[in-house]
Every structure is written in C-alpha cells, then in structure tokens.
Amino acid sequence: MQKTRRLLQTIKMLSQPKVVRATELAQIFGISERTVYRDIKTLVGAGIPIRGEAGVGYQLRRLNSKSGIRRQTIESLDTAGLSLENTLSYICSPITDGSRRQAMQIPIAKPWFDEDEYKAVQKPLQTGWVVQGPEVEKFESSVCEFTKAAGAAACTSATTGLHLALNALCIGLGDEVIVPSFSFVASANSVLYNRARPVLVDIDLDTFNVTAESIYSAISSKTRAIMPVHLFGQAAPMDQIMEIAQQHNLAVIEDTACALGTTYQDQHVGTFGEFGVFSFHPRKVISTGEGGMLITRNTDYMDSIRSLRSHGISPKQKSSDGDTPGFLLGDFDRLGYNYRMTDMQGALGRVQMQKLPKILARKRELAHRYDTHLKSLDWLRTPKVKAGGDHSYQAYVCLFTPKEPNQSNWEELYKKRNALMNRLAEKGIATRQGTQAIHGLSLYSNEFGYQPMDLPNAWIAEKLSIALPLYPQMTDAEQDYVIDMLTEAGVAVS
DSSP states (O other): OHHHHHHHHHHHHHTSSSOBOHHHHHHHHTOOHHHHHHHHHHHHHTTOOEEEETTTEEEEOOTTOTTSOOHHHHHTGGGOOOOHHHHHHHHHSOEETTEEOOOOOBOSOOOOOOHHHHHHHHHHHHHSOOSSSHHHHHHHHHHHHHHTOSEEEEESOHHHHHHHHHHHTTOOTTOEEEEESBSOTHHHHHHHHTTOEEEEEOBOTTTSSBOHHHHHHHOOTTEEEEOOBOGGGBOOOHHHHHHHHHHHTOEEEEEOTTOTTOEETTEETTSSSSEEEEEOSTTSSSOOSSOEEEEESOGGGHHHHHHHHBTTBOSSOOOTTSSOOTTSOOOBOSOOOBOOOOHHHHHHHHHHHHHHHHHHHHHHHHHHHHHHHHTTOTTEEOOOOOTTBOBOOSSEEEEEOSSOOOTTTHHHHHHHHHHHHHHHHHTTBOOBOSOOBGGGSHHHHHHHOOOGGGSHHHHHHHHHEEEEOOOTTOOHHHHHHHHHHHHHHHHHHO
C-alpha cells in the first residue's frame, strides 16, 4: 500500500492553490523525478484531473465540479482502506444529490505480480534463452520441493499435462477413465484426446468433489484409471479413492489444477496417485499466464513424460560412433507433442513459488472472513472443508440455496441465482458460476446420451454455484464491500 499512500498524498498536495513542481514531490517522498512523472501519468490515466507539465509544475483542476473531485473527498482519503485502483475509481466517481456514489470494481481473481516478476522475466529476454531452459528447471525443482514429489515436468497447460499422463499410462481406445462431471471440460477432454471414454460420475454438493460411492458404482471391466479433481482447492477423499484403485488395480491421475498448496492427511495432493497435474492459469493459486506442471511419486515415468513433451525425442540417443554430438538432433522413437513451457514462464513460476506461502495465507484469511460474515445468510451455503483435508481456496465457491435444490425447483432457483449475479455485476463485482456439469455440454450429451438429471448434483452445482471474488491483494475494505452488496442483493432476489 506504500505506493497508494504516496499517490493519495500527491493528490492532496496538488489540490492546494499553488503549482507543485516535480522536484518538490521528489524531495518530499524521497523518490526520483522519473518516479514522480510515472506517478502523475498513473493518476492522469485513472481520470484524476491534473494540469501542468514537466519543468513547470502540476495542479488539480475542476475541484468544485459536480462530476469531478471535491476538496472534502480528498481530505478523507486516508480512511478509504482500498486498493489503488478502487481508491482512484472512488475519487473519480460522479456525485449525485450531494453524495458520492460508490464505484468499486472487484475482479473475480487477480494474479499477484510485482517488481520481482518484472525483473525475473527480463533475464531470458536478455540472454536470448526464451524456450524451455534453466528457469523452467528451477521452477520444476521448486514445485518438487514444495509438494515432496519425486519428479516434475512443466508443460503448456494442465490440459496437456493430463494428456501426457494418460499417454504415459498407455490409456487409449477401448479404455474407460472415471471423471467427476462437475469440473472444467478439459478434465474429460484429455481422455477423449486418447480415444478413451470418460465415464462421468456425480459429486458431493457440500464439497463439489467426487465421492467414493460414485466412483465404485462406475467401475467396469474396461476401467483403467480414476481422475479425481480437487476442485476449487478442496482435497478429494484420497484415502477412499486409493483404496478403490488398489482393490481394482486402477491407475490414479489427480487433477490438481486448482490445488497447489492443498494437503490431505498431511500429504500434498497430486502425490497419492501415479500423477498430479497443476494449472498456472491466471485464476489459479499462482500464475505463469498459461502453463501447467505434472508431478509424480515415481521417477520411472519421467523419461517417458519428458520425451512425449518434446515431440517424442528418444531419452536414449543412439549414434553409430559413440555419444550423439550436441549439434545433431537425435532420434525420435515415439509420437510426441510440443508441450514445452517457455523460460519466461518458468521465470514467472519460480518467483511465484517464492510468494506461494503468503498467497495461501492471505487467501485462507480472506476465506475465513467470508465464512464468518456470510454464515448468517440462510440462502447461501458456504464451502465446507471435510476432516482430513484442507483447502487452498483457488476459488471461494458457494451454493445458492434459498430452498433445498432438487429436480423440481432448480430452474426457478437458477433464474434467481442469475438475477443475484447480475445485481452484483451492476455494483462492479465480478462473480462466476463454479464450473460446468460436463455431462450437460453438447459434446458429451450428444456423443454419450447424457441427460441433465443423470447426475443431479453436478447439474445443480452448475446452475446454483457462485464463485465470489478472492485474490491475495484484496483489501478488507473491498471484501466488506462484496459482503455488503451480496447481502443486499440476496435479500432482493431470494
């Protein structure tokens, strides 16, 4: 918040009758004149009405306009308690009937990037090594160390990571993989890529995760693997799932896209089955823009994974006269893919991993504040964390339940949920449905004949879930605004 306070103080100084020079601001704040000019540019870009020029000085204009800034607003800025973006938005919001309309903009999620990331991505650009290289290797090592996995391979996305895992296990035509229906479509799509069949199963509405009972009932003679999803950062019941897998000799590929930082019975998720696969999309716990990483507890898989990730290059190069020289391309002994992460993304990921403990701590703190302030709303079911597991809160997803949802009333409740989300959008608050019921998507209903109520909990979860804004930079004041607006909107629609 140091920059925010400096900019607010700058606004106050520029509101005085005299022109203020950049040299004066630099001396007061102990910064360079170049930083002062950047601050002025930031304020002007946010709509703060500043006039003047470098070398002459700066001053606010239109101080008493009904559509501009008023001196009394400037004098009270220290108590705003908002992020820079929402503070400036508040200052510039219109004044109606003598009062200022709140104008916060709260995104659903926001990666935490700062000077550390800016500096890190410059190194690959400076060296020219921008493809997969030393930064990716450091990123992989840091994830291994954090999760206690035996091996890790960065890739272009969690989707491609799941595809690599299925390939490494030789799952293909005629095979079946059990996948929870309430997940992003990529979970099931990765199975289709291998010409295998995703067998979609239902979930527990309290946790949004797959249940052991639904897995057990879907096992057939064609089942080769189970793909539990640790949805939104909540751990699936891995002890029960692994027991089923061992009884039926099934592989387990954990979709841990949302769950970096999540443990189950003190063991990091992704290290129970043959593979775990993380996502680094901007809405995930840490971000490299796009990107993913596959981890495993069995290093025997790593040669195959690295080969498949890089066009199918042979892990054992062959040459007629000794070791293959570095200037030769080597041999390719299988069909592979170009799923390699760039070194710029690797640099981002390496720095993000250093921030991970703080990110997790702040998101859990904010989630606890939501729990505390929303528990009195009888029309909203907040996340429930089951014993034995924990939650990294990639997202804070609730269920809209003014009535107990069922096959008869879900459509009525769905319309009300959408009305609630529209009201929040009008207040500048972004929300999302939790994710999708894959069996209800056209590809899967047309191809496999699924009907919505074949998997009723997944269907209801799609229609009634609400993801609330959650990101580590979120201030308490911004979260309080979300809570207040949510409470008002809920009363209106429920």
